[in-house]
Amino acid sequence: MYYGFDIGGTKIALGVFDSTRRLQWEKRVPTPHTSYGAFLDAVCELVAEADQRFGVKGSVGIGIPGMPETEDGTLYAANVPAASGKPLRADLSARLDRDVRLDNDANCFALSEAWDDEFTQYPLVMGLILGTGVGGGLVLNGKPITGQSYITGEFGHMRLPVDALTLMGFDFPLRRCGCGQMGCIENYLSGRGFAWLYQHYYDQSLQAPEIIALWEQGDERAHAHVERYLDLLAVCLGNILTIVDPDLLVIGGGLSNFTAITTQLAEKTAAPSPPCCPRAAH
Numbered sequence: 001m002y003y004g005f006d007i008g009g010t011k012i013a014l015g016v017f018d019s020t021r022r023l024q025w026e027k028r029v030p031t032p033h034t035s036y037g038a039f040l041d042a043v044c045e046l047v048a049e050a051d052q053r054f055g056v057k058g059s060v061g062i063g064i065p066g067m068p069e070t071e072d073g074t075l076y077a078a079n080v081p082a083a084s085g086k087p088l089r090a091d092l093s094a095r096l097d098r099d100v101r102l103d104n105d106a107n108c109f110a111l112s113e114a115w116d117d118e119f120t121q122y123p124l125v126m127g128l129i130l131g132t133g134v135g136g137g138l139v140l141n142g143k144p145i146t147g148q149s150y151i152t153g154e155f156g157h158m159r160l161p162v163d164a165l166t167l168m169g170f171d172f173p174l175r176r177c178g179c180g181q182m183g184c185i186e187n188y189l190s191g192r193g194f195a196w197l198y199q200h201y202y203d204q205s206l207q208a209p210e211i212i213a214l215w216e217q218g219d220e221r222a223h224a225h226v227e228r229y230l231d232l233l234a235v236c237l238g239n240i241l242t243i244v245d246p247d248l249l250v251i252g253g254g255l256s257n258f259t260a261i262t263t264q265l266a267e268k269t270a271a272p273s274p275p276c277c278p279r280a281a282h
Helices: 036-054 088-096 105-114 162-168 191-202 208-216 220-244 259-268
Strands: 002-007 011-017 023-030 059-064 100-104 124-130 134-140 143-145 248-252 276-278
Touching (some): 011 036, 059 088, 059 105, 088 100, 105 143, 105 248, 124 220, 191 208, 220 259
Parallel strands (some): 002 059, 059 100, 124 248, 248 276
Antiparallel strands (some): 002 011, 011 023, 124 134
C-alpha cells in the first residue's frame, strides 16, 4: 500500500492507495502550528492507523510546501512553521522505521496531473496551487522541473508586479511574507490573502469560505471584492504565463473550488491562456 500525504498550513491529509492507484482510505487532521513534536506525532499517528487498518507497512510519500530538503537535509517551509528548519524526512524515517520520500507539494500536484490519462498529450504542464499559500510546479514530458535550488515554480514568492500596483494603487501595502520578502503575491492571492484583501478594504474580518458564501448570495460587497481579487490574480498570472507558456494550466488548492476563478479568470488574463482545468480540493 502507498501512503500519500498532502501537508499544508491548514491540514495534514493522508490518502492510502493500492497498487492500481485506487484510493482505499483517507483521513485528515489539523496541522500543528508551533510544536515540531506535535507535528511529527500527527503524521506518525496517521501512519500507525493506516498500518493497523490494512495490516501492512505502507510506503510513505509526502508533499509539503517550500524547499523539502536542502543539502543538509533541512526542510524550509514558510507556511508550515512547526516543521520549517527541521530535518523532517530523517526524523520521520527514523520514527516510522521506513524510508520516507519528501517533495514540494506543488511539484507533486503538477506531476500527478501530467500523468493523468486525461492530460498526457500536453508536453508542458503547469500546476498552480491557491491554498493557504500560493505554489506552483512545472512538468515537462512527464518529468518535474525543479531547478538548482528546488524552487522552480514557486510563483507565490514573486513580488507584486508594477501593473498590479497600478491596479491596486501605489499606496497598496506591501506585506512581509513568511519567507522574509516584502510584497510576495501569495500574501494577496492565497486563501489567507483573499481574506486579508477583504479586511483591508472593508475593515471586516471574514474567512474565505464566508466571503464566498456571501458572493453566492449576491452580496454587493463580496462581488466587488471577488472582482478585485480576480483582476489582481489575472495580472500576476498573466506575467507568469508570458514567461512559462505552458500547454496546460491546472489549478488546485482550496480556492480551486470557487467557480468564479475558473469561469472568469481566462477572460481577465491578458497573456495567451492555455487550457485551464480546475481540480477541486478535498
